[in-house]
Amino acid sequence: MKKSIARTFALGVAVATLALPMSAQAHRAWLAPTATVLSGTDAWVGFDAGMSNGVFIPDHAAMRLDGLTITAPDGSTVEAENRNQARYRSSFDLHLTQQGTYRVANVMSGVMVSYKQAGEQKRWRGAEADMAANIPADATDVSATRSNSRIETFVTLGEPSTTALAPTGQGIELVPVTHPNDLVAGEAATFKLVRDGQPAANLDVTIARGGTRYRDNPEEMTVKTGADGAFTVTWPEPGMYWVNASVRTPAEGTQLASSAQYNGAVEVLP
Template sequence: MKKLAALLTLTAALAAPMAAQAHRAWMAPTATTLSGTDAWVGFDAGMSNQVFNPDHAAMRMTGLTITAPDGSAVQPEHAMQGQYRSTFDAHLTQNGTYKVANVMGGFMASYTLNGEQKRWRGAAADFPSAIPAGATDVRATKTASRIETFVTLNNPTDTVFAPTNEGLELVPVTHPNDLVAGEAASFKLLKDGQPAADLEVTVARGGLRYRDNPEESTVKTGADGVFSVTWPEAGMYWLNASVRADAQGDQPASNASYVAVVEVLP
């Protein structure tokens, strides 16, 4: 890896985060708080100009995981990919909070070989051996994209919020299934396990199709990675942040994005 690193001209420009593109990524549940001995929740996921309005492309769900309150994996059911959105269901059988996440990452690279420019994209573990001997002008970026939402059956719990320390992640201060219009909520963003300071977070409320006011705002994280939002109205909200870092020593450039979808109740 060190030998290869000597050849690299690392750049973040090759791999802008999915959520930072013109089309926004989102994954929205049909409900976030449920009760009873068990419950079903449906999910739509897509890429669109307006959040929660499927009008551009379905989201690929290759990185989908559903984590139960006890840490076990829940299998999505009735999964389907349509033209404009992907859909699936989750059967909740444990009391507590579930995390539903679509996580993608790897490396994107370009290089010149025998006078021709080549491109490669794949898993981080495959990157060193994927660049052939004799390649020059190697440019690469490590990417990480995380799209999440949370649903709770009966009483909320916090076991699913333990970070993986990979990419951008949200650690709630206020439980994401306990949000109320007119009240402030706080969350903490981490980048590779460390506080993501001075990071801009976009907050947008769904339903733009039926109103003129976009109801979109931005807030910034503090030195501890914490940011706060006071919800103006009830509804489904989209939170998005992204961060780029230049190469340092043997560490490649990185490009990470995060999206959370939360529901605010009246």
């Protein structure tokens, strides 16, 4: 890292305001499947991905799928098919050929840096490894935030499995205690949130049911994770639910400020 940048961080520079990749503070990011539990020897599932005021309603912007990663039941990575980006939503298909649970996630990470050069305000966004080479030596008022955004859902062919659900250790992740494709209305389900592999304690988790276009009640609830990152929710109605949590950590010494967000979609059956 260039000396001027390191010196600025050491002085405790102000944290830059950063909208996480693929999300916006005023809009909700979501990745929703056409079905989550299927049977047979193979099956196809379609997916829509977007950002909107109401979850699962494609009315604001399509989601870029640069970080799309699909983990098969055996832990291997498989490719999406028939990708398309329209005005308000992106879409793709997944051919399920293995028995068990698939994890479908769009994951983005990087660094946003703001600084001044000769009195002019400038910004740069990219990989953290490239940051030092892209910030001028004469930059002043440097502030940077490391970000990670995970937007995901789960689908199962046949019996549920857990191999694909293992955490990667990057950003906020959902670790199931209750399997995410075994959710029933009126029953309690428990999950854990981890951040960079460690329990994400005391986080607010927002849970919202889709279908708000057809009702006046938004049907949102907020629960808080415990010391072990766990939270429990009893699903009031069947439907597709959006699960969200986020956390920001201020800069400290030479450590960058950081921002992480999780957006999940799970289906609750009758």
